[in-house]
Amino acid sequence: MKICVFGAASKTIDDKYISAVEEMGEYLAKRGHNLVFGAGCTGSMGAAARGFKKGGGKIHGVVPSFFRGELSDFVNWQCDELTETETMRERKAIMEDEADSFIITPGGIGTFEELFEILTLKQLGQHRKPIAIYNIGGYYDKLSELIEYSIETRFIKPQCRATYKFFNSLDGMAEYLENDDMEGLTVSDMK
Numbered sequence: 675m676k677i678c679v680f681g682a683a684s685k686t687i688d689d690k691y692i693s694a695v696e697e698m699g700e701y702l703a704k705r706g707h708n709l710v711f712g713a714g715c716t717g718s719m720g721a722a723a724r725g726f727k728k729g730g731g732k733i734h735g736v737v738p739s740f741f742r743g744e745l746s747d748f749v750n751w752q753c754d755e756l757t758e759t760e761t762m763r764e765r766k767a768i769m770e771d772e773a774d775s776f777i778i779t780p781g782g783i784g785t786f787e788e789l790f791e792i793l794t795l796k797q798l799g800q801h802r803k804p805i806a807i808y809n810i811g812g813y814y815d816k817l818s819e820l821i822e823y824s825i826e827t828r829f830i831k832p833q834c835r836a837t838y839k840f841f842n843s844l845d846g847m848a849e850y851l852e853n854d855d856m857e858g859l860t861v862s863d864m865k
Contacts, residue, residue, distance in 0.1 A: 676709070680788040681779030691718060694811075698847075699721065702851075703727075703728070710736065719750075733753045777847070778806070779808045797834055
């Protein structure tokens with residue numbers, strides 16, 4: 675399975691996130707999975723790539739060509755496969771198409787945007803791929819509360835809970851990624 679990992683590229687995030695994501699990548703690669711990601715060599719993206727490689731997995735990086743300039747230091751130019759795109763939108767579309775499942779690791783605005791796009795597409799029936807939110811150190815606790823509040827106030831349907839799952843452990847997350855069936859729901863259940 676090709677797993678798309680979204681996460682921070684920041685060079686300043688706490689090492690607890692870096693080490694957890696690297697461990698995650700190694701664990702998933704040892705289960706036979708490969709990585710598709712934004713080709714970062716820093717932050718969570720770099721950690722995922724190092725972990726997958728350490729576990730024997732292949733890594734497919736997707737990066738806009740404008741990163742060859744001042745942002746070149748953020749890119750892993752040594753991926754097993756590297757796809758260059760013209761735009762960030764094209765980058766994301768390729769990662770979404772290539773992936774069999776998604777993991778959201780701690781990140782910032784770009785990561786939030788990627789999460790909500792794939793959640794929206796899943797809710798609209800454009801894919802049925804598992805979406806795992808890796809809640810390292812409680813990073814996504816407030817997001818979980820926000821989504822629950824939106825369900826309580828009827829901005830989000832309760833059935834949408836079946837489109838994603840939060841995880842603190844690798845075993846549970848791997849089991850979900852490898853076997854999710856959206857609790858048997860279909861797009862018509864999301865209306």
